[in-house]
Amino acid sequence: MDNLKALIREVPDFPKPGINFYDITTLLKHPDGLRGTVDALAAQYESEKVDTVIGVEARGFIFAPALAYHLNAGFVPVRKPRKLPAECVSVSYDLEYGQDTLEIHRDAVGEGHRVIIADDLLATGGTARAVVDLVEELGGVVVGLVFVVELEFLPGRKKLEGYDVRSLIKYQS
Amino acid sequence: MDNLKALIREVPDFPKPGINFYDITTLLKHPDGLRGTVDALAAQYESEKVDTVIGVEARGFIFAPALAYHLNAGFVPVRKPRKLPAECVSVSYDLEYGQDTLEIHRDAVGEGHRVIIADDLLATGGTARAVVDLVEELGGVVVGLVFVVELEFLPGRKKLEGYDVRSLIKYQS
Numbered sequence: 001m002d003n004l005k006a007l008i009r010e011v012p013d014f015p016k017p018g019i020n021f022y023d024i025t026t027l028l029k030h031p032d033g034l035r036g037t038v039d040a041l042a043a044q045y046e047s048e049k050v051d052t053v054i055g056v057e058a059r060g061f062i063f064a065p066a067l068a069y070h071l072n073a074g075f076v077p078v079r080k081p082r083k084l085p086a087e088c089v090s091v092s093y094d095l096e097y098g099q100d101t102l103e104i105h106r107d108a109v110g111e112g113h114r115v116i117i118a119d120d121l122l123a124t125g126g127t128a129r130a131v132v133d134l135v136e137e138l139g140g141v142v143v144g145l146v147f148v149v150e151l152e153f154l155p156g157r158k159k160l161e162g163y164d165v166r167s168l169i170k171y172q173s
Numbered sequence: 174m175d176n177l178k179a180l181i182r183e184v185p186d187f188p189k190p191g192i193n194f195y196d197i198t199t200l201l202k203h204p205d206g207l208r209g210t211v212d213a214l215a216a217q218y219e220s221e222k223v224d225t226v227i228g229v230e231a232r233g234f235i236f237a238p239a240l241a242y243h244l245n246a247g248f249v250p251v252r253k254p255r256k257l258p259a260e261c262v263s264v265s266y267d268l269e270y271g272q273d274t275l276e277i278h279r280d281a282v283g284e285g286h287r288v289i290i291a292d293d294l295l296a297t298g299g300t301a302r303a304v305v306d307l308v309e310e311l312g313g314v315v316v317g318l319v320f321v322v323e324l325e326f327l328p329g330r331k332k333l334e335g336y337d338v339r340s341l342i343k344y345q346s
């Protein structure tokens with residue numbers, strides 16, 4: 001994945017001083033970068049039976065539908081409150097400062113549906129863990145979680161212990 | 174496109190009384206619906222040389238990257254303010270009440286780059302028009318705009334006069 005990693009731009013001090021932001025837009029605007037990323041995500045789970053790929057607003061929407069297409073699965077969005085029009089279930093989870101809430105349509109995942117959760121970034125794992133909880137509340141089975149970038153110096157993987165967690169590009173700092 | 178239209182759910186009175194919301198999540202969660210939609214979007218421009226497909230946060234992110242993949246192009250996001258980490262150009266445009274602002278990375282589109290703008294919905298056309306302005310400010314050429322759903326009773330197409338505008342599923346009311 002070194003060829004993909006080379007296309008990621010590091011932006012110091014964003015969104016605040018001391019944070020080194022790994023900017024995937026430079027990867028995505030490159031046709032081979034986009035293609036290589038989607039193909040590599042799909043290769044992770046091509047031998048699995050997958051009904052649904054879930055992506056979280058907003059950057060998760062970039063990868064999850066393309067991955068769903070390649071796995072011949074459906075795509076289901078998890079969104080911020082009051083964005084989804086039909087009946088939802090919601091989950092709240094702690095951020096560094098404060099709380100966040102995410103919603104999914106109640107009829108989006110059925111009992112026993114096999115689900116992949118796809119996102120651009122695994123950092124603290126809070127968002128991913130919240131999505132796991134939503135899927136399981138609806139009776140779905142989390143086959144795995146796949147990320148484009150994993151920040152290995154943060155405890156994301158620990159928060160997802162017991163689940164199959166994969167990532168394409170890893171950073172140690 | 175009648176088979177795709179049949180998968181769209183109508184939600185009355187969302188997000189406010191009197192509005193009939195066309196909910197594409199029921200289309201997307203269906204593997205054949207997602208596949209059929211992406212294939213139909215790609216078929217619109219498969220004979221064109223396209224460098225970049227642009228999608229607007231958040232629902233435009235669902236289709237634009239998958240379309241870019243199929244056209245062997247790159248994907249560029251247009252986002253709400255303060256989300257993109259590097260140097261941006263921005264555009265403000267009028268909403269029914271108030272204003273909205275969108276941003277694009279300054280280095281995302283180069284002089285003469287051939288661009289498709291893809292979104293889920295063409296309604297008043299305000300967002301699409303703003304994205305056209307961003308692309309042209311950066312020297313890009315708007316090859317066309319493609320939408321999954323077009324509300325033909327609203328003046329979106331008129332606001333994009335002179336551009337190639339296509340949509341898969343049309344509603345007259």
